Amino acid sequence: MVAGPVTARLFISSSAPDTDFTVKLVDVHPPNEDYPHGFAMNLTEGIFRCRFHKSFERPEPLEPGEIYEIEIPAPDTANRFEAGHRLRVDISSSDFPRFDVNSNTGVPEAVSRRKVVATNRVHMDADHPSAVLLWTQPG
Structure with missing residues (x-):
C-alpha cells in the first residue's frame, strides 16, 4: 500500500531556458x-516549472546542458x-490540460507568444540518483 506524500527528486537538463517536468503516479x-x-488510473500528479529551480521569488533561466536537481511534489x-x-x-x-503549457522561453506565459521546443533529459547514474519517493504501509 502506498499512503502519503509523493515526491520526484530528479536530476535534469534542458536545451531551453525554462521548461516543466511533471510526475504522475498511476x-x-x-x-x-x-x-x-x-x-x-491516475493516483496523483505534480509539476515543477524549472525557472524557479533556485527560488520562487526570483525566477532564473536554466543554462543549456547544465544539470540541476529539482523536486516535484505531488499531493x-x-x-x-x-x-x-x-x-x-x-x-x-507537459501534462496539458491539467497544467498550463510552458513556452520554454523563460518569459511569463501571459506575455509570451513565442514557443521553443525543449530537449529535456532526466539523468540517472551514480552521480545523479533520480528517484521517486513514496511512503508505503505494510499489508
Missing part, C-alpha cells in the same frame, strides 16, 4: 472482463495495489 489494472485491455495519495496491478511512474515535460 495504478495499472490488468485486463479484466470490463476492461479487456486493462485500465490505468498525498493512498492506494492498495491488488494482485496483478502495477505501479507506473510517468515523467514528462
Whole structure:
C-alpha cells in the first residue's frame, strides 16, 4: 500500500531556458472482463516549472546542458495495489490540460507568444540518483 506524500527528486537538463517536468503516479489494472485491455488510473500528479529551480521569488533561466536537481511534489495519495496491478511512474515535460503549457522561453506565459521546443533529459547514474519517493504501509 502506498499512503502519503509523493515526491520526484530528479536530476535534469534542458536545451531551453525554462521548461516543466511533471510526475504522475498511476495504478495499472490488468485486463479484466470490463476492461479487456486493462485500465490505468491516475493516483496523483505534480509539476515543477524549472525557472524557479533556485527560488520562487526570483525566477532564473536554466543554462543549456547544465544539470540541476529539482523536486516535484505531488499531493498525498493512498492506494492498495491488488494482485496483478502495477505501479507506473510517468515523467514528462507537459501534462496539458491539467497544467498550463510552458513556452520554454523563460518569459511569463501571459506575455509570451513565442514557443521553443525543449530537449529535456532526466539523468540517472551514480552521480545523479533520480528517484521517486513514496511512503508505503505494510499489508
